[in-house]
Every structure is written in C-alpha cells, then in structure tokens.
Amino acid sequence: MKKNMLIAVVLFLSPFILPAQTTDYKVVFDLTSRDTLDHKSVIRWLNEVSRMNPEAKLEVVMYGQGFNMVTRDRSVVPDAIATLLNNKNISFKVCAIALKNNNVDKSQLLPGVETVPDGIYEIFSKQKEGWGYIKAVH
C-alpha cells in the first residue's frame, strides 16, 4: 500500500522532477539581416543543434531582408539548406509581405523553402506554443 502510494506520488510529480527530454527542443530563429555572416551563423547553429539532436524542431523565419539567404541567385548557403531540409524537423519560412515589398517571387526561392503570410505572426505563434526564440544576428 505504502509502495503504491509512493509510486503514485512519483508519477504525479514526475513532470517537475525528470530532466527535459532530448526531443523537447524547439527553437524558432528570427532572421531579418541581409548580411551573409548572419546567414552563415544561423546555418552553423542549425547544423550543430541538429547533429546533436536530430529530433530537435528548428524553424528559421525570414522577414525584412532575411529572404536573401534563401533566394536562388543570392544565397551563399544553398547546399547547406538543401542538406538541412532532408531533416523533416527543420523548416525555412519566408514572410510573403517581405517578398512582395522586395519584388521577389516565390519561384525564386530555393526548393523546399516555404512562405508564411506574416513572418512576425509566425514567430509569435511559435513562441506561444512554447518554442524558444533566438534572434539570429552575429
């Protein structure tokens, strides 16, 4: 009886006691910079995090001038992005408003790169769902 009680208490408290599971790793990166050093930094972080935690959910949201990282003729990291997109837990999402402001058509984006209607709302939504937030600027 006492043993059962102990088990019940431990089970009840386990969410507060047990360490974070390795799969509970969700981060949204906010990229607004056209600086290719920032592009290389965010790619390096994605590589490092996903190598150690293949189940980590990682999303890069680009607005402002961030789209430069994922357009065919301007990206300095197209191969790295193609490789990262082999991991279904990683996504790249560009703000449609930013594309329109800069006269960039969706067809100019690298394969696999998605668009969202509003990049800032996408980031807010992710934060609301418990994702971590990182401003990607070096």
Add this chain to the structure above:
Amino acid sequence: MKKNMLIAVVLFLSPFILPAQTTDYKVVFDLTSRDTLDHKSVIRWLNEVSRMNPEAKLEVVMYGQGFNMVTRDRSVVPDAIATLLNNKNISFKVCAIALKNNNVDKSQLLPGVETVPDGIYEIFSKQKEGWGYIKAVH
C-alpha cells in the same frame, strides 16, 4: 428553422473552426539601436501588422540608444509614430534609466510616447504575460 439550426451550429463550433482570432496577436518589440534603418524597419513592421490586424497589441520598448527614434529633434519617423498612436493598441515606451543616462528629458519625447522605469523589466513582464518578443534590428 433549418437555417437557424445551421447558424446555431456554426456559431457554436466557430471557436474550433475559425483561424486564430486577430485579437490574439500581441508582440513587444525591443529596440536598442540608434541606427535609423532599424527605426524605419520597426515602423514598417508596425504598419504592416496593424493594417492587417487592427486589434493586434503592439508595443515598442526602447532602451540603450533606442530613444533616438522618439525624440523630437532626432526622430526620422515622427509622422509615422503620430499616425500609429491613433491606434489605441499600439504604444511606445522608453526606459527612464536610458533617458537619464543620456540626459534626455521626458519633455523632449514625441507626443504620446510613454516612459517606463525599467525597459528590460517591461519586456520581461510582457513576455511573461504571453506576448511575443521581437528584437528589432535589421
């Protein structure tokens, strides 16, 4: 009768069917930069978000050198700020410590711009209340 029934069912289910309500959009922008390109960026984001979501709650907290965006003699966006402040869901708050550090008096701020005792605490409070966070830097 059937029509009324249908309307009733749709109304009842609407919270589960309709996309996220426009009113659940709350973001605090963190501005520490004196770079006028950053000032123009944050104003453009505020304009775009509020045009599509007039009910969105948006707040810009300025500390460090961010106050330059909202002082009478330095702001490059005074008219845009005046227009944005017509929306009661938008506010601009400057850190009183930053003003003191830079010998700027509250009277030098653009009309409608508020102060807070501690800009970092203001941002922490908003995050704690479930607001999204965006570092405003281009």
Add this chain to the structure above:
Amino acid sequence: MKKNMLIAVVLFLSPFILPAQTTDYKVVFDLTSRDTLDHKSVIRWLNEVSRMNPEAKLEVVMYGQGFNMVTRDRSVVPDAIATLLNNKNISFKVCAIALKNNNVDKSQLLPGVETVPDGIYEIFSKQKEGWGYIKAVH
C-alpha cells in the same frame, strides 16, 4: 495526522501553485557579438537591473563570438564581471561548442565564468522555465 500530511503536500507543491513573487525577475541575455560596444551594453544593463533588484536572476549566455567578452586576454570588462559575480543571482555561461570552434580552452575564461554544452539549448531551457529573453545587441 491527515492535517500534517495535507500541510506537507501543500508546502511541497507550493512552488508550483503560488503566484509569482515580486522578486520574480529572471532574464537570460543572448550574446553572440564580438563588438565590445555590445559587451559594454550588456554589462551596463546587468549593473542597472541588479542594482535596483538585487534578487533578480540574470544570466548571460554566450555563443557565436560572444565568448570574447569573458576571455582573459580579450575581455574589455573583466573587473565589471568580477564584481557582478559577487551576486549569486548572476551568471555567465559560455557555449562549449563555440569555444571548441574557436580553439579557446576553458582555462582562458575569466574566473567564475561557466560553460554549458549547448548555448542555444541553455537559452531555450530558460525561456521554457519562464525567464525573459533579451538579445544583447546595441
């Protein structure tokens, strides 16, 4: 007996039940910059916040090039860091991956500076625990 049991359970669970206390000021600063102006800014913010709120929990997580702020031969703020570390609520944590990438050994860090295996995970964890997040860039 039952009453004692109840009291014990309530006391044990109180950290999860009771409302936030006024000392509830917890912020993680994300520093990736090698720019000494950013280093001076984050130190100034730590000083100002901790002076007014000695109980505030403040942590600076450095990855990317942020480690430059806390290495013996490069830091421009070693004395300020030593003073801040007298407050047990303040900590400086460097990403071990960033150190390795830059061939910096832990022995080159200023006294009291800690390392974490993954700086981005450290920031995510803190955000998940309800800490505020500030990207430290001027």
